[in-house]
Amino acid sequence: MGQALRWGILGAAKIARTALAPAFALAEGSELAAIATSSKGKTEPFIARYPHVRVLDGYDALLADPEIDAIYIPLPNHLHVEWTEKALRAGKHVLCEKPIALHASHIDRLIAARDETGLLAAEGFMVLHHPQWHRVKALLAQGAIGKLIHVDGAFSYRNTDMSNIRNRPEVGGGGLYDIGVYPSITARFATGAEPTDLRADIQWENGVDTFARVWAEFPEFTMSFYCGMRQAPRQEMVFHGQEGWIRVTAPFNANLYGDVRVEWRDANGVTRSESFNGIDQYQLMVEAFTRSVKTGEAFICPLEFSKGNQAMIDAILAADPA
Secondary structure (H helix, E strand, O other): OOOOEEEEEEOOOHHHHHHHHHHHHHOOOEEEEEEEEOOHHHHHHHHHHOOOOEEEEOHHHHHHOOOOOEEEEOOOHHHHHHHHHHHHHOOOEEEEOOOOOOOHHHHHHHHHHHHHHOOOEEEOOHHHHOHHHHHHHHHHHOOOOOOEEEEEEEEEEEOOOOOOHHHOHHHOOOHHHHHHHHHHHHHHHHHOOOOOEEEEEEEEEOOEEEEEEEEEEOOOOEEEEEEEOEEEEEEEEEEEEOOOEEEEOOOOOOOOOOOOEEEEEOOOOOEEEEEOOOOOHHHHHHHHHHHHHHHOOOOOOOHHHHHHHHHHHHHHHHHOOO
16 A cells, blocks of 8 residues: 555543554554654653654644644544544544544534545544444344344443543533444444434433433334443443344453454354454554555545434433433
């Protein structure tokens, strides 16, 4: 693919340090070249591991750097739209952490900026690049469990640090924005369907949702899931059909949560299992993004698909009777 895509990271968030920086280092056709932050002390862990990476003083310096081709944005949620658009206008491709926007309508300005600049802008849903989800999608499409009737999902973790950005409403905190987006995006991806009606019961603390139960109607099946920030960690997705079921054991934090398997039971009562351990879904996402930039290959999660997901989250928040 020729010269490596030169990445710059806008901010020194934990996800950048633990997941994306290693992915940039491993991904074919990519190179981590620079990081920009307003607090240079936060870059020390990056430089210790990647001493060649340049540290720039401030976000605008990174956008102005002619030696950077693409920007990864792990900033607090409320800054995603602003800095994604700024990076596009500065001539950079953009991969932004989810949620790329706090309202679906805000994604329209990013679609417009993407189309005007001819650059790639996308939301970093790494799960859609993991082969386990492509296996689930294929099993559903081939009728391995018969007609799909219902989808169940769960995603939770325990976070009681009130200074953490997930517990701060002014920066777009809350469980639905952080993890509720995953049951929704994977169900939409695996089935190719969009919800037609939504109900929700949400618990709030200090202006952020800490636990949400969601019921969704799709044209040909139903879905229920919960997400929470005050429970022991759990994640699972189950697709229940007329003739069988599919279970995804570590659907979102593959490897980190535990054994990564897709299990399914068919109409004959035979249960099968495929393992997907040891796969870095962040590396696969970066490589897919790079191929899209270099070759024009379609990116699996375009902004239009992201807008559909945010529209689902918007509707869940609006459906809470409280």
